[in-house]
Amino acid sequence: MMRLPLFDYRTPRTVAEAAQILDGEGPEAMVIAGGTDLLPNMKRRQQTPRTLVSLRRIEGLSGAHLDHSASQLGSCLTLAEIAEDPRFRNGCSALWQAASMVATPHIRNMATLGGNICLDTRCMFYDQSYEWRQAINFCKKKDGETCWVANSSPRCMAVSSTDTGPALMALGARVILHSARGEREVTLADLYNNDGREYLTRRPDEIVSDIRLGPLHGWRSTYWKLRRRGSFDFPVLSVAAAARFSHDGVVEEARIVVGSAASRPLVAEEAARSLLNRRLEPEVIEEATTLAARLAKPLDNTDFDMSWRKKVTSQFVTYALRELRGDDMRAERTRVMHSQADGVS
Amino acid sequence: MIGHARRRVDARGKVTGQTIYADDISLPRMAYCKLLRSPHPHARIRSIDTSRALAHPGVYLVLTGKDLPIKYGILPVSQDETPLCVDRVRHVGDPVAAVIAREELTAADALELIEVDYEILPTIADPEEALANPEPRIHDYSEEGNIHKRVAFEFGDVDKGFAEADEIFEDTFFFQGNTHLPMEQHASVAVRDREGKLTLYTSTQTPHYLHRALSKVLEMPAGHIRVVATPCGGGFGGKSDPFNHEFVVSKAALMLGRPVKISLTREEVFYCHRGRHPMLMKFRTGVKKDGTITAMHLQNVIDGGAYGSYGVASTFYGGTLQTTTYHIPKYRYQGARFFTNKPPCGPKRGHGTPQPRFGQEVQIDKIAEKLKIDPAELRLRIAVKPNELTANFLQLGTVGLEQCIRRVVAISGWKDKFRKLPEGRGVGLACSCYLTGAGLSIYWNAMPHSGIQLKLDRSGCVTLFAGTTEIGQGSDDVLAAMVAEVLGIKTFDIRVYSGDTDLGPVDLGSYSSRVTLMAGNAAIQAAERAKAMMAEAVADKLEVPKERLRFADSAVFDAAAPEKRVTFVEAICLAEARFGTIGTVGSYTPPKFPAAKYKGGGVGTSPAYTFSATVVEVDVDTATGLVRVAKLWNTHDLGRALNPVLARGQVEGSIYMGLGEALMEEQDYRRLPSRLSHALVHKFPSMLDYKTITSLDMPEIVTEFIEGPDARGPFGAKECGQGPLLPVMPAVANAIYDAVGVRIDEVPMTPEKIVRALAEKKAGRAPRYGPDHFPEMSWGEPLRVPPPWDGGDGRAINEPPRQPKPSREKEKVLTP
Numbered sequence A: 001m002m003r004l005p006l007f008d009y010r011t012p013r014t015v016a017e018a019a020q021i022l023d024g025e026g027p028e029a030m031v032i033a034g035g036t037d038l039l040p041n042m043k044r045r046q047q048t049p050r051t052l053v054s055l056r057r058i059e060g061l062s063g064a065h066l067d068h069s070a071s072q073l074g075s076c077l078t079l080a081e082i083a084e085d086p087r088f089r090n091g092c093s094a095l096w097q098a099a100s101m102v103a104t105p106h107i108r109n110m111a112t113l114g115g116n117i118c119l120d121t122r123c124m125f126y127d128q129s130y131e132w133r134q135a136i137n138f139c140k141k142k143d144g145e146t147c148w149v150a151n152s153s154p155r156c157m158a159v160s161s162t163d164t165g166p167a168l169m170a171l172g173a174r175v176i177l178h179s180a181r182g183e184r185e186v187t188l189a190d191l192y193n194n195d196g197r198e199y200l201t202r203r204p205d206e207i208v209s210d211i212r213l214g215p216l217h218g219w220r221s222t223y224w225k226l227r228r229r230g231s232f233d234f235p236v237l238s239v240a241a242a243a244r245f246s247h248d249g250v251v252e253e254a255r256i257v258v259g260s261a262a263s264r265p266l267v268a269e270e271a272a273r274s275l276l277n278r279r280l281e282p283e284v285i286e287e288a289t290t291l292a293a294r295l296a297k298p299l300d301n302t303d304f305d306m307s308w309r310k311k312v313t314s315q316f317v318t319y320a321l322r323e324l325r326g327d328d329m330r331a332e333r334t335r336v337m338h339s340q341a342d343g344v345s
Numbered sequence B: 001m002i003g004h005a006r007r008r009v010d011a012r013g014k015v016t017g018q019t020i021y022a023d024d025i026s027l028p029r030m031a032y033c034k035l036l037r038s039p040h041p042h043a044r045i046r047s048i049d050t051s052r053a054l055a056h057p058g059v060y061l062v063l064t065g066k067d068l069p070i071k072y073g074i075l076p077v078s079q080d081e082t083p084l085c086v087d088r089v090r091h092v093g094d095p096v097a098a099v100i101a102r103e104e105l106t107a108a109d110a111l112e113l114i115e116v117d118y119e120i121l122p123t124i125a126d127p128e129e130a131l132a133n134p135e136p137r138i139h140d141y142s143e144e145g146n147i148h149k150r151v152a153f154e155f156g157d158v159d160k161g162f163a164e165a166d167e168i169f170e171d172t173f174f175f176q177g178n179t180h181l182p183m184e185q186h187a188s189v190a191v192r193d194r195e196g197k198l199t200l201y202t203s204t205q206t207p208h209y210l211h212r213a214l215s216k217v218l219e220m221p222a223g224h225i226r227v228v229a230t231p232c233g234g235g236f237g238g239k240s241d242p243f244n245h246e247f248v249v250s251k252a253a254l255m256l257g258r259p260v261k262i263s264l265t266r267e268e269v270f271y272c273h274r275g276r277h278p279m280l281m282k283f284r285t286g287v288k289k290d291g292t293i294t295a296m297h298l299q300n301v302i303d304g305g306a307y308g309s310y311g312v313a314s315t316f317y318g319g320t321l322q323t324t325t326y327h328i329p330k331y332r333y334q335g336a337r338f339f340t341n342k343p344p345c346g347p348k349r350g351h352g353t354p355q356p357r358f359g360q361e362v363q364i365d366k367i368a369e370k371l372k373i374d375p376a377e378l379r380l381r382i383a384v385k386p387n388e389l390t391a392n393f394l395q396l397g398t399v400g401l402e403q404c405i406r407r408v409v410a411i412s413g414w415k416d417k418f419r420k421l422p423e424g425r426g427v428g429l430a431c432s433c434y435l436t437g438a439g440l441s442i443y444w445n446a447m448p449h450s451g452i453q454l455k456l457d458r459s460g461c462v463t464l465f466a467g468t469t470e471i472g473q474g475s476d477d478v479l480a481a482m483v484a485e486v487l488g489i490k491t492f493d494i495r496v497y498s499g500d501t502d503l504g505p506v507d508l509g510s511y512s513s514r515v516t517l518m519a520g521n522a523a524i525q526a527a528e529r530a531k532a533m534m535a536e537a538v539a540d541k542l543e544v545p546k547e548r549l550r551f552a553d554s555a556v557f558d559a560a561a562p563e564k565r566v567t568f569v570e571a572i573c574l575a576e577a578r579f580g581t582i583g584t585v586g587s588y589t590p591p592k593f594p595a596a597k598y599k600g601g602g603v604g605t606s607p608a609y610t611f612s613a614t615v616v617e618v619d620v621d622t623a624t625g626l627v628r629v630a631k632l633w634n635t636h637d638l639g640r641a642l643n644p645v646l647a648r649g650q651v652e653g654s655i656y657m658g659l660g661e662a663l664m665e666e667q668d669y670r671r672l673p674s675r676l677s678h679a680l681v682h683k684f685p686s687m688l689d690y691k692t693i694t695s696l697d698m699p700e701i702v703t704e705f706i707e708g709p710d711a712r713g714p715f716g717a718k719e720c721g722q723g724p725l726l727p728v729m730p731a732v733a734n735a736i737y738d739a740v741g742v743r744i745d746e747v748p749m750t751p752e753k754i755v756r757a758l759a760e761k762k763a764g765r766a767p768r769y770g771p772d773h774f775p776e777m778s779w780g781e782p783l784r785v786p787p788p789w790d791g792g793d794g795r796a797i798n799e800p801p802r803q804p805k806p807s808r809e810k811e812k813v814l815t816p
């Protein structure tokens, strides 16, 4: 078995106390929520914090207030809680689908929404033991100079692999960040940075306390995830789409987000704009698909072949938009995602 | 007992978590060991400085290659490993030094203080590179350059056979390597006991071979070493070699006088490997218009990795069993195994045979299509017959292949589905044959392959001592059931001690599907002997002829007057009073196989052969190439199902493993741009990234046993743990073809490959994905053996003179 390095473990009772500890300890301290990402990383010596500040004893971080006009989700809500809660299923199905497809049931029992948003970026040259990384003389993401995916790249190309990130972005989420210096609110899209190493704009002393969603009334949303197996696997490509329709099926507002195709979830703005004031007829979908798929430039650092992942991107955008339109996509879902998750509701 | 579904004897311990695996063992004063492994794929070790590690607080001992210089290897002809590398590392992960410390974390920290000075050597990543670069040699003893071993046989005039053919098919296939992935990672605890002798608790499939290797390397009499094979959390062939860590902890325990434990990480298990050899195969097959095969020529380029392991045997198996499924009158086989700078390959479930079985079964599907014959019908025409003596002189016994095909066709609805399902949906069929125990031991000897001892006493308890290894397959249960059946008692009344070289008689190990047949026959013999003693004593007491006594329901009674009876316990007491303490033995030596007299003819011999047929139905997404296996039907000729639940478990486990290999598993390596790095690393040595299917990806499975007792099997039983895996991969390939009309001549069959083949099809080119070339090489002069129908007597007509007597170092090359 791989062993954890030694560390101090702190269990504050309030967000303010947690922020105080982070402030005092400096960047040697890290937040731990479910630990399902951080602890495996620590075993591989990707992160070796001296102090872990646990959020699990803080009351008030695990509630969910869902409302048609404005919703607030605590960052310590577990993915299992989201997956089991019918309010999510009916109100924001993209989030529900994304959370239901993360990892395995056991991991979802521990994994939190905040941890999922802040999930470390992933790469085949990085998610390896210390000894393995030594055998390639390390890489740009950690302890080394070269990016082995793109040798001349000035930045790290590790891949954003969060499932709920793209889904929440499609739902227009904002996040609240807490630190000893105060509180700030940013759009989730602004939390991300297209750099595998500095993938969040969050400062090390900041805690994500809540996720806020705007009005959900009239919105439909969906999430498509590419993975090799029906369980366990991180996404190696994903498409989240959400749209608000008029009563006669005309798109009034839309967002499309492509996940796991860069170091951050990519907002397909042009594609979303192309849908506005139109019904999702085949040629409308085709146009948006071309625009969205153009964004995805997968590299050879995840499971599956990169050119094939690119090809699947268009397929998934099409599937997602057809599902938004109301097509029954359950057969496709089972075939390509091995998932029992239902379509949009 | 026999033939009824029963709870296995070790079930309770396993489901309640009471079973003690090697990693669960914790002993007073125990120290922990960690191994320093090479970060380089190929390098010379100039020097090792261990002084800083030794000075680290909590460190007891640091060992290097110098401390354990004697070589070992599972096969007598491949003694090419040392517990720690002495002067050369040959793959990333090759162990170089060991630290033994008070805590595991301390040992791990101290590893970083060891300084190794390496001189980097050029690396070889695959057989074609090995052919192009005979130097530097990865091993000096290889046959030529980096060719480890070549085998070449010709049974009959193959060219003449091709001349008689109406059509000749030539196909090239590639089968990627994959690994066993047992749930339990290897772990060992070594103890120096109060007499100064050694006990090693370890997760192994072959305690007897390990016992011999320990004796050699530690230079200790085998009688002073006890190997205890702890209950094993899965082996599949991956725990059949003696491993580095087992020698290291043994040496350390002897030196320190403390128990020493090691638990490998999952990554280290990937470096132990010994999994499926990658094989690049060219099949040339001549057929008549009716499908009859006139000749076959198979060439096999085998990627062996950095050490010999079972590789010489694997090279034979890479072609030996082609003749035991379909009748092939003339056959040429050329196989060559290469050394490469990657963890060594070895035996994985099916050992060396699934790869060529894949090629042959896919090629038959192509032949059937060209000849416009239904693939099931074609196979029925060419299937081997009971008691056939094959072209390479393998003596078959019972053969249920025909029934397997007929039944699988019936239960799968084949006739309504084949070439009739809508686009994207398809069915495929494939068959196979496997052996029930290798006919020869790994080292030459004239002793039994299995032994069993029974002890019965007045308590009523029957104690069974076996050398066999319970690796999850259910061998303890099967042995208990056979003894219980003979003695008329319940398995719960028997206590089984297995896998302990001090307690049980020698058994060669849990490999080659040998235990049920070989140890089973030994167990029956021991039980019959005990029964005879009891019958004699009871006959005196009841005053009935002993022939009339029956043993059933925990009693011994007169068949003519069942009320005349004693209980089983009374029967033991009577026997104990009459004969003294009751203990019996049984042993099993496979029958002589006189047919094959040529050198290498021992490989593939077996007391009995099993047969399987499989139909797979798949759903292929034409846009993405993603495949979902919808349903699978398997029929397996196993002679007799001793415990149908266990047998079904073996079949379903084989199918699970086969589907993983078919669709996704790859033991794959990565090179970095050579101007920047000399790395050659395993791409994903972790359970998350090495993809194998999950329960959610498993289809519904329908299993049917074809039962026809084989006289050589205990109660008629043959194997069922390996054979059913073999047809799965080719059946999937054939089903994909039926679904979307593309040939994937390569395993695994990933969506990327399917999409590429679909694009070829769309462009009007050959609708196929697979290897497009085959290396040119010299295979050497084949051993020419005329087949039985050409008047052959099993001898080669061009055999070079054999060495007179196998010496201890260079004992004969033998089997899996």
Ligand SMILES: Cc1cc2nc3c(=O)[nH]c(=O)nc-3n(C[C@H](O)[C@H](O)[C@H](O)COP(=O)(O)OP(=O)(O)OC[C@H]3O[C@@H](n4cnc5c(N)ncnc54)[C@H](O)[C@@H]3O)c2cc1C
Residues within 6 Å of the ligand: A030, A031, A032, A033, A034, A035, A036, A037, A038, A039, A040, A055, A075, A079, A101, A102, A103, A104, A107, A110, A111, A112, A113, A114, A115, A116, A117, A118, A119, A120, A161, A162, A163, A164, A206, A207, A208, A209, A232, A233, A234, A235, B688
């Ligand atoms: C086998 C396996 C499969 C997985 N598959 C998937 C998958 O399919 N999809 C997927 O998205 N993830 C997957 N994961 C990763 C992980 O389980 C999830 O992303 C999970 O949601 C992380 O949440 P956590 O609470 O466990 O995070 P933690 O491990 O506790 O934290 C993750 C990171 O976020 C930081 N962090 C956590 N909470 C906060 C907060 N409130 N404020 C600021 N920083 C914070 C931590 O410091 C750390 O850097 C998988 C993990 C494993 C082991």
